[in-house]
Amino acid sequence: MNTLKRHYPLLILATVLLLLPLVLPNNYYYDIAIRMAINAIIVLGLNLLIGFAGQISLGHAGFVGIGAYASAILPTHFGWHPILAMAGGAAIASAIAAVVARPIFRLKGHYLAMATLGLGIITAIVIKNEAAYTGGPDGMAVAVLSLMGFEISGEKQWYWVLAALLLFSFWASRNLIDSPFGRALRALHGSEVASQVMGVDVARYKVAIFVLSAFFASLMGSVTAHYIGFVSPNIADFFHSIELMTMVVVGGMASIYGSLIGAVLLTALPQALSTFEGWETVAFGTILILCMIFMPKGLVPTLATRFGRDRQEDR
């Protein structure tokens, strides 16, 4: 395989992101595109954990919340520079992930689901209760993000920021999967014992991928907070965790394209359903069930098998 061909997917994504503004009619559509990109980046990280390493996280919104609130609280109450606050949030999220990862990843299946779920819910409750800092259930305003005296504001500017970030994450994820690290992750998904026997330090890899996905989730939490200019506890709640995990599973576990498709579809879905006034929740639930029954492996892998594409090519 020549080097150029290897970069085709990256070039295609870059072209799509470049041309998209030509067909986006107004700020409403820019907004949806930005939310899709934010979710896609979180889901790329989460899919490394769920799809490639075979672990479950039912509390990932907790990390998104930590990033969002770090970007809200540190500049407002402590006068930090927003970029520093963003890094601080990511550091806190990564540190928490690193500390809890070892005991948590000794667990499997439903116990692991319970532990990660607990972690997410505790984070959400702390955010709701510490009203002196977080504004409680009402949420709080977030300062504008400025880079070297240049303020990022408005949907059009944010679109380019997110397009660049998405392109980078896509490139990084693809490289990671094809690195020794990625192979080790897939090995431990296949059989933990077998990979251990082959010399893979299972615990270390699980911790590393959990920290990495928490780091990305927190960064995107910060970005969301600055973009919207406001944070509320919903960003960290159980339902948001479920939404993120659903994007992974509906798009396709262990599929990078699946992460993108899942994020795009499930971000668009509530918008499309909003015409059904009141029936959104019912419709969302029904679509989840149908997807899982008819495409348990997720959209991209199912379609890829259907059209007989080479599985090796399709990651």
Added chain:
Amino acid sequence: MSQFLQFLFSGITVGATYALAALGFTLIYNASNVINFAQGEFIMLGGMLAFFFMQAGVPMPLAILLAIAIPALVGIALEKLAIEPARDAEVVTLIIITIGASLVIRGLIQLWLGKGAHSYPGFSGSEPIQLGGATLLPQSLWVLGITALVVVALWYFFSRTLAGKAILATSCNPLAAKLVGINTQWVLLVSFALSAALGAIGGVLLTPITLTSYDVGIMLGLKGFVAVVVGGLGSGLGAVVGGLLVGVIEAMAAGYISSAYKDAIPFILILFILFFMPRGIFGAKVTERV
């Protein structure tokens, strides 16, 4: 001392509901290896339906009966329509299916009965009983009494009747159960119906004390799940002890430490337990074969 008693009473009352929910989780888990994240919605359904029927003028006993029977039918529908078509799917897939189901149930109830919080009077008045300096609502006695009755009935069902033993056999080894002529399909349906009814009973009993609305199911269900894991997945005794334990610890911590963090306490508890006892208190020791 009277304060301690007060916290204990309220803890055991709520804990009994967690125990019923936990038994529901356990039943379905044993029969099908599925953790049913829609379990909490059955608790909500019980309370909301009882409220609806009573308001519509149906006599209380009949209203309660309907509020337990309808969720049981919903449980059967859930198994038939959503779980059965996806048999043999991975854990994550099944978890998402039950989450989807819980969204559908919650959404429909919200459309039908609105977003308001509801309650109805206790079964035998609301005159508090004085006991050791603490007060106890008569409804709490109903909660405890009926929970105890349900536990005894379940014990009888599983240890003394053919149907119950068929369910146990299926949870031990579905293939072997099929070979000796047990209709495992039927076992699945009964497990879902029974577990939905258990949740609904909890909801019907608890509503006069704590109010109900379309969205109470998530927290109650998750705490029931905590109770299951505290007791050890798959253990019936563990589910009951776990439920009471979670209820009491929650009430004590809310009373003595911080009431704002009441909802966080079961989850902090579960993290500690999982860190130090990865299989819960009553969980079986399993040696993994490779």
